[in-house]
Amino acid sequence: MSKLRVGLIGFGSWVRKAYLPALQYDGRAVITAVTAATEKTRQLAGEILGNNVAAFDSYEDLLSHGDFDAVMIAVPDSVHQAVLTAALQREVAIFYEPPISHIRGQIPIMINRLLTSSQVTYAHLELCFHPGIEHAVNLIKSDTIGLLHNVAITLHADWGHSRDSDLCLMNRMSCWYVDVLNRIIGSIPKRVLVLDGYGCSGRMQNISTGIYDYNGIWGIFRANVSSPEGVSIIIEISGDKGDIYLNYFTGELRYRTMQHPEWIVEYISPLKPYADWPGVRENISSFLDCVISGEPSQGNAQTVAQLNLIGLASDKSIDTRGWVEVEKINLSK
Known part of the structure; x- marks a missing residue:
């Protein structure tokens, strides 16, 4: 070929x-x-x-x-x-x-x-091409941690905010990070509430939190882009029988249950050597x-359209200081 x-x-x-x-x-x-x-x-x-x-x-x-x-x-x-x-x-x-x-x-x-x-x-x-995410989804589907209650993804980075951005931080980053929440939970949120930071001139702040209502399952995206920690991404999943923890960069995935409270630790890595970030090689190969x-x-296009509608709801939440319903894509247009 x-x-x-x-x-x-x-x-x-x-x-x-x-x-x-x-x-x-x-x-x-x-x-x-x-x-x-x-x-x-x-x-x-x-x-x-x-x-x-x-x-x-x-x-x-x-x-x-x-x-x-x-x-x-x-x-x-x-x-x-x-x-x-x-x-x-x-x-x-x-x-x-x-x-x-x-x-x-x-x-x-x-x-x-x-x-x-x-x-x-x-x-x-x-981000969703990290094999640890698929493993976490399989643990949820197999009832290892019981009924899913919440999924939180936390980003720390030292990139800093964009001073002239027309998008809030949650909107700017939602395509990647809310995509992870959607994949793990298996649906899209019906409404969004943003608890925004303060102190930065312009619309985008360095620190922000988005709360996403997946019909009673809570998705949480926390971001701090002025962190002295540098870049880290942590995913934490809670069910009524146990917990799952995934470190995106180290590949450490651990889980525990009420019956077995000691952490079971595994290391799940994307293809190495990385193309700068974990999951990039898998993603570009998938494109090909x-x-x-x-x-x-x-x-x-449908996935990206829906993620952008979630992002727009995040920006509206900042303006209204309350919950905002997420519009669903209209394929008839």
């Missing part, structure tokens, strides 16, 4: 540390085109990718003149909407990073564009699977 041809829109550190190694480890794709904003970055792309790769100074030129089967997009938030819209018009398979827009009022427009597109669209939601098969993916 001939290799899939991939065009890269953006050539920043995330592309170099995550996309390139993941594609290399998978081995089914070859990069045929790249776009970068500066001559220095285009020169770096040539040194890394080779002179046979066509280099463009704009995404418009790459989309118009590049030779590829799929594009992978990693650009600043401020141009996500423009680049994704242009790629949808080209009607090639698309791998992209959330958010679909950095402006709240534009998100419904982008949701409609995704839902009415015919090609494979694949959001980079790598979808390009080959044409089948919907975990990061498909």
Whole structure:
């Protein structure tokens, strides 16, 4: 089988540390085109990718003149909407990073564009590709911890908030982290309440908590992006018979029950070496699977649309200071 041809829109550190190694480890794709904003970055792309790769100074030129089967997009938030819209018009398979827009009022427009597109669209939601999450789901399904009561995911990071963001922190991060809650609980929340932090100028705060009502099962997303701890992601699951704990980065999964109160400890790792983050290799390989098969993916348009509607409810909760009902996607549009 001939290799899939991939065009890269953006050539920043995330592309170099995550996309390139993941594609290399998978081995089914070859990069045929790249776009970068500066001559220095285009020169770096040539040194890394080779002179046979066509280099463009704009995404418009790459989309118009590049030779590829799929594009992978990693650009600043401020141009996500423009680049994704242009790629949808080209009607090639698309791998992209959330958010679909950095402006709240534009998100419904982008949701409609995704839902009415015919090609494979694949959001980079790598967290759910950690095999520890599937193992936790299987423990829940096997009644190991009894009736599920709540699932909490906690993010600590030192990234800092975006001062000029039109999105609150819960909205900005919900595609990844609420996706984990949805996968573990097996449904989507019916309403959202955000307990936002304070002290930062602008809409986005450094610290925030989202509470999600899954018809009586509680999902909780806590985020602190100004943490001295650095980056960590912890998932804690409580049932009426026991608990599950998962450390995303170390792969430690432990669980205990009322009958066996001592922790049972396992280590469950994604593919190594990592492509910068755990789960990235599995995620990008899944995207290539979808390009080959044409089948919907975990990061498909319907999934992303619903996650964005949950995110918008988070922003509304800040404005109303109360619970906000989550709109469900309308596939008839």
